[in-house]
Each structure stands twice: as structure tokens, then as C-alpha cells.
Amino acid sequence: MIVLRARRVLVDGVLRPAAVLVDGSRIAAVGPRDVVVPGAQEITLADDEVLLPGLVDTHVHVNEPGRTEWEGFASATRAAAAGGVTTIVDMPLNSLPPTIDVPALETKRAAAQGQCHVDVAFWGGAVPGNERELRPLHEAGVVGVKCFLVDSGVPEFPPLPDPRPALRALAEFDGLLIAHAEDGALIRPASGRRYADFVASRPRASEDSAIASLLAAARSTGARVHVVHLSSAAALPLLAAAREDGVRVTVETCPHYLALTAEEVPDGDTRFKCCPPVREAGNRDALWQGLVDGTIDMVVSDHSPCTPDLKRIEDGDFGTAWGGIASLQIGLPVVWTEARARGIALADVVTWMSRRPADLVGLTHKGRIEPGADADLTVFAPDATFTVGPLHHRNPITPYAGRTLHGAVRATCLRGAPITDGDAPRGRLLSREDARV
Template sequence: MIVLRARRALVEGSLRPAAVVVDGSRIAAVLPFSDAVAAQEITLADDEVLLPGLVDTHVHVNEPGRTEWEGFASATRAAAAGGVTTIVDMPLNSLPPTVSVPFLATKRAAAAGQCLVDVAFWGGAIPGNGSELRPLHDAGVVGFKAFLVDSGVPEFPPLPDPRPALRELAAFDGLLIAHAEDGALITPAGGRRYADFVASRPRAAEDSAIAGLLAAARETGARVHVVHLSSADALPLLAAARADGVRVTVETCPHYLALTAEEVPDGDTRFKCCPPVREADNRDALWQGLVDGTIDIVVSDHSPCTPDLKRLDSVDSLCGDFGAAWGGIASLQIGLPIVWTEARARGIDLADVVTWMSRRPADLVGLTSKGRIEPGADADLTVFAPDATFAVGALHHRNPVTPYAGRTLHGVVRATWLRGTVITDGEAPRGRLLSREDARV
């Protein structure tokens, strides 16, 4: 047994002194800081906080098929370096996409033996695979991703009407997570001016698609989740639907909480994502949505690509073209420092930030032994120095492109524990491939 003593540990939603007893892969007890325990002793430094391992439910690993963008080995190494002990892999950008049980088996086979942290999987809901949803659920996916607009890859087409899929999912209480933009309100945008790109994907496109999704959820009784919310204008609509009994949850991402349209240089396509980073007033309203509970969780939407797809150094006329560049921001390794840097400047507690990034994402996907420090939970832990600073440099992501390069952030992850053992450089991968039922207390 091991006992980790921390003058600040996130227990039951607040930071307090604690002695966390680890027996094998699980937390055996959470005791007062000074209680005697017959176990190996580890005491955290005065500037360190003991946190549950983060759970990132929105990660595009892209293996197999587009492994040159990101693979399981590099993604999970980045996750571990950032205090993330469980990721949930998105069903698209890999080839084949995870839209059937055989394709799920292909994905799991690609991941096997490579993962430094635990990995669960989303299935996909696309036109024509309605009969695959229940089998995928039974095979262990945690829910189903759908696009209400073009996904950017032809093998994962959008659902023009989510209601048939929602009716199928309602029969077994499955979860649909949706990229909600209305293609009818999106206009083509090319060129180097970031303002033109933002105008091409207005807040109204998100608001319209979210309204349609909520209407479909109300009609079918199914659970829905809005991914990567960027439009703060949709917050009143979401709050009202929830008050009316619609089963909806919402996420946003570090880039929408930290970056602003006003700061994006023209031609700097490292900042491109869909929906886009918006104005400062919109960012502030998203923070308010987190504080008041309208937004439930913060996850990365880690969606990297090779540098050439960002069109940063092209020799042709598309160099720095926001219309031609791939849309996606890489931040898996640095999500906690990004969000914490912004939160502390706003007087928001670290306990709240970590709850948004650990326990609540775990609960969303039913992995209820993850993301918490309590007896019976997996001993997935993060040692974090919230007052330390660092400048973003080389990261473990397969490709180095990130809009955070050179930015000074608060908060350094000093150690990450997976099921009772510290993850160390060079160790053999011991992350597990999780099914929906695997991680429940």
C-alpha cells in the first residue's frame, strides 16, 4: 500500500488536506492528513496539489488510417504529460471510422499495446448505420458522435435529420453527441483574413443547429450532448431546454475559453477550428455559462494534423488561407494549464476547473470510477503545481502545430499516476482499452 499526503487534495469538490491510501490499482481510503497508515509514505511538496486524473472525452487520435496526424502512442504520451489519465477517442478521421462493430474491432486492434493511459471509444452515427447503433452500444462504445454539418472527411457524412438515430438510441438510453452547425447558414470563406472566416461560420449557425437538436431530443426523449460550444448566444436556449426537462449536456474547449478572434493574426491558420474562436465578449459569456452550470464540462477537442494541412508554409497561393487549411487545434497535453491560467485571472477556484475536466466528463460517459478521489475509485492521480509557470515549447503531440506555442501558462503537471503507479518515461504502455461498463465503482 501507498499513502499520498497532500496539504491540498481535491476531495468531494473542494481542496483540503488529505491522506489518500492506495491499495493496488484502487483508492482504499481518504483520511485526514496526519492519520497514521502502515504504508509507503509519499508527501507532496507544499506547492503541489493532488488532483484526480483528468478525463478528456473529446480526442481525435486518427489511428489507423491517418496516423501521421496523430496516433495512440503519441496522443496518450501527451495525455499523461498533461495529467490526463483517460481519453475517449472520436470515431472519425481514422480509417475506417468507428461506425460498425467490425470497425470498432479495427480501432481497438490499432490501439492495443500502445497506450500509456486508459482509452474508451465513441461510435459514430451516420446515414445508413442505424442498425449498427445497438450492436456498437453492446460492444462497449460510450455513445455516438454525429455531425449536423459536413465533417470535413467524406467517410463520415452528416446526419440531415438526427431523429431516427435518436429514436433508436432512446430505446437503450444511448447518448448522441453532436457537432451542431447549420450548413445553410455557413458561407464559403477563403483567404487570409481571420475576420472573414469567423463571419462565414456565424454564431447563428450554431444557434440554429442547437435549436433543431433540442427539438429532436424533446420529441424523442433521447439524451443529447452538444460538443465544443463556441456560441455563447445559445446558452439561454440550452438553459431553457434543460429547465423544460430536455436531457441535454454541453461542453466547451480550452481554445474558446482562452483565445479570442481579436488576437488571431491574419494568415495564422494554427488558430483555425470549426466552429471558430470568437470575440472576447463571447469568451467571457462562455465563462459565465460554466460558472452558472449551463456548460457542464471542458474537454480538448484535440484535432491535430500534419503541418502542410495547416497551409502555414505553402508555396502556392493558399499559404495562410483559412478556407483551405484543416480546422483543428492541438492542446491535449496543456489543456489544464490553459484553462487554469484563464480561471485564476477570473477568481475561479482550481477545484471548479478540475471538476469540469475530470469528474463531470467521466460521469457523462459512465466511467464512474474515473475522475475522482474517493474510496473504490481507480487510483488515477495528478500532482499539479498551480502557481508554477512555463512557456509552451515542444509537446508530445505527433505534430508540433499549436496556437499556444511560446505562451506562458500557469500550472505544471509534475506526476501522473495510472491505477496506482506513476507513469514514467520509457515504460511499457499499460493503459487499458475500456468498454462502457469497465470503469464503474
């Protein structure tokens, strides 16, 4: 038995003094900070440290196999652990083959086996014509399936302009569809170094239109849907109204939409390119309000790295650069730095980044400090500061390089044992069945 004592422990959404008793891989009990536990190994956190549940990031592009030079299971999960993330869910595209059927899922799981420093679950993919593959993928353990309503950027994962056939198939077993929602008819070709031109090429209206179509499809089929990486705050009223009408919809946003603004992006600095794009400061403020009022459910990274040549750093062309921001290792400090400046509590930030994503994918033994949950724990110093330097990501490109952030992850534990640099990988490959553990 191990007992961890801290002045601040996140329990039931509140930071309070507590002792957390860990028996093997699970949390056995949560008690008063001074509870006596005969024979237990004692760990007492420093006064400036907070004990948090391990974060759960349900939007990570690992890219292995096939594009492992972009990222890989070893590097991605090492970065996750360094950032206090103890569970990730890998996206079905950018790897080769994409995870659109059971053999591809088996190929991906084989590639991940023995490499993961944190636990890893998997999304499947919904593409035109693979409706019959969705139930087998569900039964094989994916936590849901992802589609793109617009070009995905890779030819082997084509867009699904009409999601209704997939939604009807998913509704038969209450499966979850997560959607990249942009309307290609409202997107214009972009080229050149001016960031303002790139933002104008993918206007808020393209997101709003696609989200409206997705909500209509969900309403007509009764299926569950989830909007990934919401960037347009103008869509918030649509989402709130649909939820009030009984549409089963959840929503995520990402650190870059909460911390960055279009006004600060230098022309030619393609490290900031993502799709949909980082928008204006007023839009960022409205996204924060959407989190506070509950319209947005969670914050996840959309960690989508690539090799330096694909980011077109040399010529700075936003039209041809790969769209994706790398932040898996520093998501919590990025969001916390902005939140604390707005007077938003750390407990809320961590709930958005742990319990809520875990609940989305049914991993209800993750992302919380309570009896019976996995002893996935993060020691965080919220008042510490650091400057973003080299990260564990396979490629070093991030728009946060050189920024000073608040909050340092000092230790991460996976199922009761600390993750250290010299450890052999101990992460498990999770399936949907693990939601019932």
C-alpha cells in the same frame, strides 16, 4: 499500501489537507493528512503541489488507424499523461475506417492495443443509414455515438442533417448522441488570410440554429443528447431553457474558446483555425459565465491535430486549412491560467475537466478521489509557470506555442503507479461495461 499526503487534495469538490491511501490500483480511503498507516510507503507532496484526480478528456481525435501521421495512440496518450490526463475517449472519425459499425470498432481497438499510456474508451459514429448499427456498437462497448449536423471535413463520415432516426434508435436503450452542431445552410464558403472573414463565414447563428434543431429532436424522442465544443454563447439561453423543460442535454466547451479570442488571431495564422471558430472576447466572457452558472457542464480538449501541410501554414489560407487545435497535453494549464485571472477556483476547473466528463460517459470510477475509485492521480503545481515548447503530440503545431502558462503537471499516476517516459504502455482499452466496475 501507498499513502500520499498533501496540504491540498481535491476531495468532493473541495481542496483540503488529506491523506490518500492507495491499495493496488484503487483508492482505499481518504483520511486526515496526519493519519498513521503502519507499513505503508509514504509519499508527501511539496507545499506548492496539489493532488488532483486524473483528468478525463472525452473529446480526442487520435486518428489511428488510417491517418496515424496526424496523431496516433502512442503519441496522443503520451501527451495526455504529460498533461495529467489519465483517460481519453477517442472520436469515431478521421481514422480509417470510421467507427460506424462493430468491425470498425474492432479494427480501432486492435490498432490501439499495447500502445496506450493512459486508459482509452471509444465513441461510435452515427451517419445516414446506420441506425441498425447503433445497438450493436452500444453492446460492443462504445460510450455513445457522435454525429455531425454539418459536413465533417472527411467524406467517409457524412453529415446527419436529421438526427431523429438515430435518436429514436438510441432511445430504445438509453444511448447517448453527441453532436457537432452547426447549420450548413448558414455557413458561407471562406477563403483567404483574413481571420475576420473566416469567423464571419461560420456565424454564431449557424450554431444556434443547429442546437435548436437538436434540442427539438431530443424533446420529441426523449433521447439523451450532448453538444460538443460549444463556441456560441448566444446558444446558452436555449440550452438552459431546454434543460428546465426536461430535455436531457449536456454541454461541453473547450480550452481554446475559453482562452483565445478572435481579436488576437493574426491574419494568416492558421494554427488558430477550428470549427466552430474562436470568437470575440465578449463571447469568451459569456462562455465562462455559462460554466460558472452551470449551463455548460464540462471542458474537454477537442484535440484535433493534422500534418503541417494540411494546416496550410505557408499560405495562411483559412478557407483550405484543416480546422483543429492541438492542446491535449496543456489543456489544464491553458484553462487554469485564464480561470485564475478571473478569480475562479482550481477545484471548479478540475471538476469541469475530470468528474464531469467521466460522469458523461458513465466512468464513475474515474475523475475523482474517493474510496473505490481508480487511483488515477495528478500532481499539479498551480503557481508554477512555464513557456509552451515542444510537446508529445505527433505534430508540433499549436496556437499556444511560446505562451507562458500557469500550472505545471509534475507527475501523473495511472491506477496507482506513476507514468514515466521509460515505461511500457499500461493503459487499458475501456468499454461501456467498465462503467459498472
